[in-house]
Amino acid sequence: xxxxxxxxxxxxxxxxxxxxxVAGCGSSPEPQPHFKIGSPYKINGQWYRPQxxxxxxxxxxxxxxxxxxxxxxxxxGEIYDMEALTAAHPTLPLPSVVxxxxxxxxxxxxLRVNDRGPFVADRLIDLSQAAxxxxxxxxxxxxxxxxxxxxLARLDEAPIYPGDRRQYAAFAxxxxxxxxxxx
Numbered sequence: 297x298x299x300x301x302x303x304x305x306x307x308x309x310x311x312x313x314x315x316x317x318v319a320g321c322g323s324s325p326e327p328q329p330h331f332k333i334g335s336p337y338k339i340n341g342q343w344y345r346p347q348x349x350x351x352x353x354x355x356x357x358x359x360x361x362x363x364x365x366x367x368x369x370x371x372x373g374e375i376y377d378m379e380a381l382t383a384a385h386p387t388l389p390l391p392s393v394v395x396x397x398x399x400x401x402x403x404x405x406x407l408r409v410n411d412r413g414p415f416v417a418d419r420l421i422d423l424s425q426a427a428x429x430x431x432x433x434x435x436x437x438x439x440x441x442x443x444x445x446x447x448l449a450r451l452d453e454a455p456i457y458p459g460d461r462r463q464y465a466a467f468a469x470x471x472x473x474x475x476x477x478x479x
Contacts, residue, residue, distance in 0.1 A: 327373035329410075329451050332390040334371075339415045344386040352388065352445035356420025358396065359438050360428035361413070370411035380455035381430070381464075384411035384422040391449035393466035396421065397442045398431040405430055408449050408456070408464045430458050 334346040362378040370376050372390035383394065388409050397404040407427055414422040421443055425434065433439035447466025456462050 327369050329373045329391075331448070331451065332372045334390075334412075342415070342417060344412075344415075346387045346389070348389055349445055352394075353443065354420055355399070355440070355442050357418055357438055358398075358421045358423055358428070358431075358433070358441040358443075359414050359416070359419050360423045360425050360434065362425035372410050374410045376411060376424075377455055378425040380424055380457055381405060381407050381427050382411070382424045382455065383407045383409045383427060384413035385409045385420075385443075386412055386415070388445060389448060391451070393446040393449045393464045394421075395444045395446060396423065396427070396431065398433060399440045399442060401432050403431045406446070406463045408453070410449075426458055 332346075333348055336343060336345045338344070361384070365376050366378045368376050370382075370384075370390075374391070376382070383396065385392070385394070388394070390410055390412075392409040393406060394409055395404060395406050405427055407423065409421075411422070414420075421441065423431070428434040428437075428439075431439065431441075449464055450467060453464065456464060
């Protein structure tokens with residue numbers, strides 16, 4: 297190899313190494329919001345295989361989670377707020393945007409999926425308490441729903457709350473390598 301080519305490769309390697317060292321020595325030990333697909337995992341004897349998707353539709357049972365998880369970090373490093381319009385799904389990319397429709401009453405919401413769960417065999421998706429309230433099943437605890445994946449969510453998007461006129465935006469993103477998103 298020519299000396300100039302070696303110096304260029306060495307410079308790039310040093311730049312990347314330095315960036316990784318700085319990232320590893322951040323002042324905050326707290327997780328930061330990030331895109332996540334993740335590796336297969338097993339909970340309560342059930343295997344879950346997160347994967348990159350461009351399309352996803354399913355009908356199943358939704359549940360909701362609230363107070364015990366309020367203020368904790370979600371699977372992608374965000375803070376769970378039981379009053380925000382969010383959800384947990386065992387395999388969709390994080391964060392994602394989905395449309396969830398309660399099949400009993402026809403109510404529908406656009407939600408941000410930023411967490412993993414539910415980990416009960418017959419459950420499809422776990423919603424925040426506010427989302428369950430808006431869809432009309434907070435008291436019952438469970439509802440049969442239709443879930444449609446709309447795309448990845450933006451990392452810099454603020455939580456949306458009931459009554460807010462904004463909606464979560466899905467945007468196109470490509471996956472050049474497993475677990476590496478380029479947007």
